[in-house]
Amino acid sequence: NAGVTQTPKFRVLKTGQSMTLLCAQDMNHEYMYWYRQDPGMGLRLIHYSVGEGTTAKGEVPDGYNVSRLKKQNFLLGLESAAPSQTSVYFCASRGTGNTGELFFGEGSRLTVL
Amino acid sequence: DQQVKQNSPSLSVQEGRISILNCDYTNSMFDYFLWYKKYPAEGPTFLISISSIKDKNEDGRFTVFLNKSAKHLSLHIVPSQPGDSAVYFCAASAKSNYQLIWGAGTKLIIKP
Numbered sequence: 001n002a003g004v005t006q007t008p009k010f011r012v013l014k015t016g017q018s019m020t021l022l023c024a025q026d027m028n029h030e031y032m033y034w035y036r037q038d039p040g041m042g043l044r045l046i047h048y049s050v051g052e053g054t055t056a057k058g059e060v061p062d063g064y065n066v067s068r069l070k071k072q073n074f075l076l077g078l079e080s081a082a083p084s085q086t087s088v089y090f091c092a093s094r095g096t097g098n099t100g101e102l103f104f105g106e107g108s109r110l111t112v113l
Numbered sequence: 114d115q116q117v118k119q120n121s122p123s124l125s126v127q128e129g130r131i132s133i134l135n136c137d138y139t140n141s142m143f144d145y146f147l148w149y150k151k152y153p154a155e156g157p158t159f160l161i162s163i164s165s166i167k168d169k170n171e172d173g174r175f176t177v178f179l180n181k182s183a184k185h186l187s188l189h190i191v192p193s194q195p196g197d198s199a200v201y202f203c204a205a206s207a208k209s210n211y212q213l214i215w216g217a218g219t220k221l222i223i224k225p
Binding site: 004040041042043044045048058090092101102103104105106107 | 117122147154155156157158159162202204212213214215216217218
């Protein structure tokens with residue numbers, strides 16, 4: 001019973017490098033989200049998707065891009081990593097018909113040196 | 114401007130006693146509120162929610178109270194158990210967009 005799976009779980013990058021975080025869900029959920037969590041702060045929404053082929057900006061989208069080519073996958077890309085993007089990233093999904101219950105992955109810890 | 118505030122970064126409670134976690138919000142458009150629980154190295158998991166048409170929702174040991182006039186909600190855990198030690202996040206949304214706005218979390222420590 002996988003639920004929401006994120007890869008990789010840990011990554012260290014140098015400033016300027018690029019990388020992609022992959023999120024996969026097996027619950028046939030329409031909505032998918034990428035959040036970041038920083039110390040002393042709540043989760044902040046980066047980008048989200050309301051269905052295959054759609055994406056939208058959240059609170060803190062700058063420096064990130066996303067794609068939702070398949071319903072079960074939501075990719076988060078960093079084209080040119082910066083130290084300010086050091087964070088823990090969480091992917092989440094939810095089905096239509098519920099107003100807020102999100103299912104989260106275990107998180108991906110990214111360090112940018 | 115933090116729309117959802119959890120003013121206590123941490124809370125320590127004796128096992129068996131009541132734990133009360135508080136959350137304040139500023140946006141009067143919020144009409145749905147949720148509590149999530151998070152263990153280290155795991156993602157948050159949904160705990161309990163409440164709609165603005167109610168002032169109380171109960172699920173086993175967990176009860177959420179909503180005071181709309183004060184823009185305040187609280188989560189009560191009775192009795193507290195060691196497995197309740199975790200970070201608790203309050204989140205709120207408006208029906209218009211369903212995007213959750215999160216508080217910074219409160220770390221609950223249950224002492225044996």
